[in-house]
Amino acid sequence: MCEGKALEKMSDAAVEQSAEYEDVSDEDSSQLTNSSDEEEVNWINWFVSLKGNEYFCEIEEDYIQDDFNLTGLSVMVPFYDYALDMMLDIEIPLDKLTEDQLEIVETAAEVLYGLIHARYILTIKGMARMADKYAQVDFGRCPRVHCQGQPVLPIGISDIPRNHSVNTFCPKCRDVFYPKSARQANLDGSYFGTTFAHLFLLVHADAIPSPSQQVYTPRIFGFKIHDSSVYWKAHGRISSPGVDGAARSSPNSKVSRGGAGAGAALPLPPPQSGAAAASAGGSPAHLPAPPK
Numbered sequence: 464m465c466e467g468k469a470l471e472k473m474s475d476a477a478v479e480q481s482a483e484y485e486d487v488s489d490e491d492s493s494q495l496t497n498s499s500d501e502e503e504v505n506w507i508n509w510f511v512s513l514k515g516n517e518y519f520c521e522i523e524e525d526y527i528q529d530d531f532n533l534t535g536l537s538v539m540v541p542f543y544d545y546a547l548d549m550m551l552d553i554e555i556p557l558d559k560l561t562e563d564q565l566e567i568v569e570t571a572a573e574v575l576y577g578l579i580h581a582r583y584i585l586t587i588k589g590m591a592r593m594a595d596k597y598a599q600v601d602f603g604r605c606p607r608v609h610c611q612g613q614p615v616l617p618i619g620i621s622d623i624p625r626n627h628s629v630n631t632f633c634p635k636c637r638d639v640f641y642p643k644s645a646r647q648a649n650l651d652g653s654y655f656g657t658t659f660a661h662l663f664l665l666v667h668a669d670a671i672p673s674p675s676q677q678v679y680t681p682r683i684f685g686f687k688i689h690d691s692s693v694y695w696k697a698h699g700r701i702s703s704p705g706v707d708g709a710a711r712s713s714p715n716s717k718v719s720r721g722g723a724g725a726g727a728a729l730p731l732p733p734p735q736s737g738a739a740a741a742s743a744g745g746s747p748a749h750l751p752a753p754p755k
Contacts, residue, residue, distance in 0.1 A: 518601070520584065546571035550576055574651075619651075
């Protein structure tokens with residue numbers, strides 16, 4: 464009798480353990496399903512996260528869904544409607560497209576996103592997102608030594624698509640450079656436009672750095688290259704940079720090239736004859752005395 468009761472208790476405990484195990488497995492499976500759903504990303508997140516697309520920020524879907532913001536883009540992108548649906552994760556009828564057409568739609572979606580991006584970053588929200596990326600130095604730093612690692616901004620040389628690739632603009636030296644990454648250099652410059660970098664600095668005036676006071680001075684065996692050398696004439700300059708970083712003279716400077724600097728004396732004009740002085744409105748005191 465005791466053995467039978469013990470067996471019954473063991474069986475009941477096994478049933479309870481199996482039931483608990485089933486509950487735990489159901490919870491684990493539900494958690495895995497939820498985590499897999501959370502890991503699913505939309506097209507915009509996927510596109511921005513690609514290597515080489517670090518210059519892009521995420522565009523809000525509300526901005527893309529507003530037809531006013533997309534004015535004029537339908538004639539610039541092939542399969543515009545399908546490309547827009549792909550961006551917004553709307554199911555595309557694949558039975559109506561061939562494989563070649565589907566590849567065109569995928570490329571068109573990337574082009575359309577870039578054209579919308581050029582408009583979005585000029586808005587308040589878009590500029591705020593680009594400001595976050597600028598603060599994190601996502602756009603890189605200026606390669607110029609005297610800019611001392613100044614963060615740069617993406618800029619386009621032209622607003623026309625397929626005209627120029629993207630460049631970087633340094634707010635310190637106010638010059639443009641090629642991106643460091645070859646993948647980023649393949650981006651179209653029209654996706655960022657010619658306006659954004661300068662408008663960004665006007666809006667965020669605190670981000671404007673003071674210009675660098677240092678200028679590189681070429682030397683040979685420790686000596687500066689003379690001003691009269693062909694080294695400077697071939698470069699379109701008439702003098703080398705001064706010690707303080709500024710040029711000692713310029714084509715419009717009135718200082719003699721042989722002088723000691725900004726404080727050098729100006730050469731005296733040649734003496735004029737009395738007739739020339741009189742004709743020029745000078746004083747007649749230097750005219751010769753009339754013969755007696």
